[in-house]
Amino acid sequence: MAVRPASMSPSLPDNTGEIPGQRAPLVLGGLDYAGLTDRVCSIPEQPTAPPAWWATLALAAAGLAGFLCLIGYLVSTGIGVWGNNQPVAWAFDITNFVFWIGIGHAGTLISAILFLFRQNWRTSINRFAEAMTIFAVMCAGIFPAIHVGRPWLAYWMAPYPNQMGMWPNFRSPLLWDVFAVSTYALVSLMFWYVGMIPDLATLRDRARTRMRRILYGLFALGWTGSAAHWRRFECAYLLLAGLATPLVLSVHSVVSFDFATSQLPGWHTTIFPPYFVAGAVFGGFAMVLTLVIPARTFFGLQEVITLRHIENMNKVLLATGCIVGYAYGVELFIAWYSGSGFERFAFANRMGGPMAWAYWIMVGCNVVAPQLLWSKFCRTNLWVTLFVAMCVNVGMWFERFVIIVSSLSRDFVPSSWGGFSPTWVDFGMLAGSFGLFFTLFMLFVRYLPIVAMAEIKHVMPAGHAGDAGRAG
Amino acid sequence: MSVEVSTSRPPAEPVLYGLLAEFDDPAALARAAAAVRQKGYTRWDAHSPFPVHGLDEAMGARRTRLPLIALIAGLCGLIGGLKLAWYTNASDLAFMPSFLRGYPFMISGKPVFSLPANIPVVFETTVLLAALGTVLGMLGLNRLPRLHHPLFASERFARATTDRFFIVIEARDPRFDRRAAAEFLRSLGAAAVEEVAEGPP
Known part of the structure; x- marks a missing residue:
């Protein structure tokens, strides 16, 4: 079955309203179990990919190739190819790291936290979001690794016995970061893969060619859908969700400790952990929307990822956006209330100093733009949603840039102030990391089940066509 | 769908693995599972494309030991993480060879071992090992x-991961009888009953 262009999809009923006493349908268009399987499996089963997929992949892969070249240039020359220098020793590199690691958080929130809260609408988008998490964490991991200067010695961060008798310092927030991010990457990967095993088995059982049967068969691990297996599978899934929930809250808290435990005005604030976590979820949901809206149209998944899903995500975006706006306000209030001249100066400098433009981009994108989502028209309009999501993507990158660069460039002593101007390598690596992310993402949408079929079938009622998907 | 028993067998008479019965929907599967259990079979299983509500109760399944395994693994991570941080940064065991020997890290005059400063790493190792x-x-x-x-x-079984529901009674069940079991499964409303051979060893 070929990919259905958007124009061919049937007009679907509106499921964004609330009818008291009745749960809104999660799957539209009267899909039954087989229909759902066909719709989702048709994407990896097309013999040839559509030209648009090839075009996007080529663009992304070119970005990835450029990224690899720039990493080679950086490693062979030194990190002086970046614009970083004293006093701004952290700039695009750490901004990109925090930006990407934050993107990942929405994936875990959707897969773990919404699962624990029994938000069944998550089943349509969780696979997507989890994949996004893993690819984002991969992008994130590269920046601190190359930023250490001699990346071939990055393994020194691991506590392993060595002839130098050297151990890492376990009380350093930078080492906490190493543990938090690597644990997060591994647990997210396990969560994603375990959830995908039954769907890989579906692809294996539908496979027509030997190669597909072997490859999907290997990764499906011999899954037969046995009741005994499902019982342990569900238990494992619940346990992983329970473990991932505190984990995701801890990861961005630990990332924020990199800043908050320092003495620098603008970084040394106790609000950072919750503020960073809310910001991460906010930025991550914006990225999920950015990816899901084109993908559902392109692959004809409107019956599975319905307008109600988009609207729900927009509500999360609005709520977390308001938390982020509140955090910006509290930050300013505490700076004033602290009575510390340095704190007051740090924030006055952010809002009116040489980098004020970045601060106001951040406020405009993260606080003002999401206010559109109070209106139902905007929440259910795909173009407005995409516009807001793109604003938030930009705004969240600028948030980290403002925090890092404005604080470092002007600290206590004016004689040690300095500026920052990025080089072409800085911009190239930022663009290149998107190349890596989208290369992985395009491969994912082409070869793996992008919607969690078994989970959706689980929330569909026992009845078949006609009334399918009436569960909430 | 017509009720049928396929009996075409290759001449070598392969060893029977069991009887496969196909059902149309989850409710029929759960009803049949309850009946199979009632009948006293012990070596049997149900297969479905997704976890079916009420099937565990119908099959009389016991609770899985998985939470206990996760707890033990998590405790290993907790104790291991604590030990690691203490050993490398706060201990000084003279009898250890130098490449394995920890030493007290003196940083800003802070205590060499304090729980709060070590919580983040210990938390991560706990979660990691529990998840593993x-x-x-x-x-x-x-x-x-x-x-x-x-x-x-079985060709038919390929749909167990899409939209069909199955019960398998294995031939090694002490109460297994080829004819009686097939008859019984058909009486439960199976859409089809099929003999499945043990594969090549």
Whole structure:
């Protein structure tokens, strides 16, 4: 079955309203179990990919190739190819790291936290979001690794016995970061893969060619859908969700400790952990929307990822956006209330100093733009949603840039102030990391089940066509 | 769908693995599972494309030991993480060889070991080992991965991961009788009953 262009999809009923006493349908268009399987499996089963997929992949892969070249240039020359220098020793590199690691958080929130809260609408988008998490964490991991200067010695961060008798310092927030991010990457990967095993088995059982049967068969691990297996599978899934929930809250808290435990005005604030976590979820949901809206149209998944899903995500975006706006306000209030001249100066400098433009981009994108989502028209309009999501993507990158660069460039002593101007390598690596992310993402949408079929079938009622998907 | 028993067998008479019965929907599967259990079979299983509500109760399944495995793995991570941080940064055991010997890290005059400063790493190792224990425990208890299963030989069974529901009574069940079991499964409303051979060893 070929990919259905958007124009061919049937007009679907509106499921964004609330009818008291009745749960809104999660799957539209009267899909039954087989229909759902066909719709989702048709994407990896097309013999040839559509030209648009090839075009996007080529663009992304070119970005990835450029990224690899720039990493080679950086490693062979030194990190002086970046614009970083004293006093701004952290700039695009750490901004990109925090930006990407934050993107990942929405994936875990959707897969773990919404699962624990029994938000069944998550089943349509969780696979997507989890994949996004893993690819984002991969992008994130590269920046601190190359930023250490001699990346071939990055393994020194691991506590392993060595002839130098050297151990890492376990009380350093930078080492906490190493543990938090690597644990997060591994647990997210396990969560994603375990959830995908039954769907890989579906692809294996539908496979027509030997190669597909072997490859999907290997990764499906011999899954037969046995009741005994499902019982342990569900238990494992619940346990992983329970473990991932505190984990995701801890990861961005630990990332924020990199800043908050320092003495620098603008970084040394106790609000950072919750503020960073809310910001991460906010930025991550914006990225999920950015990816899901084109993908559902392109692959004809409107019956599975319905307008109600988009609207729900927009509500999360609005709520977390308001938390982020509140955090910006509290930050300013505490700076004033602290009575510390340095704190007051740090924030006055952010809002009116040489980098004020970045601060106001951040406020405009993260606080003002999401206010559109109070209106139902905007929440259910795909173009407005995409516009807001793109604003938030930009705004969240600028948030980290403002925090890092404005604080470092002007600290206590004016004689040690300095500026920052990025080089072409800085911009190239930022663009290149998107190349890596989208290369992985395009491969994912082409070869793996992008919607969690078994989970959706689980929330569909026992009845078949006609009334399918009436569960909430 | 017509009720049928396929009996075409190759001449070598392969060893029987069991009887595969196909059902149309989850409710029929749960009803049939309750009846199979009632009948006293012990070596049997149900297969479905997704976890079916009420099937565990119908099958009289016991609770899985997986949470216990996760707890033990998590405690190992907790104790291991604490030990690691203490050993490398706060201990000084003279009898250890130099490449394995920890030493007290004096940083800003702070105590060499204090719990709050070590909580983040210990928390991460706890979560990591608990998650690893959960995944490996789930696969281990399920005897996965396995490369082959006799049921994969059945054309019909390919839909067990899409939209059909199955019960398998294995031939090694002490109460198994080829004819009686097939008759019984058909009486439960199976859409089809099929004999499945044990695969090549």
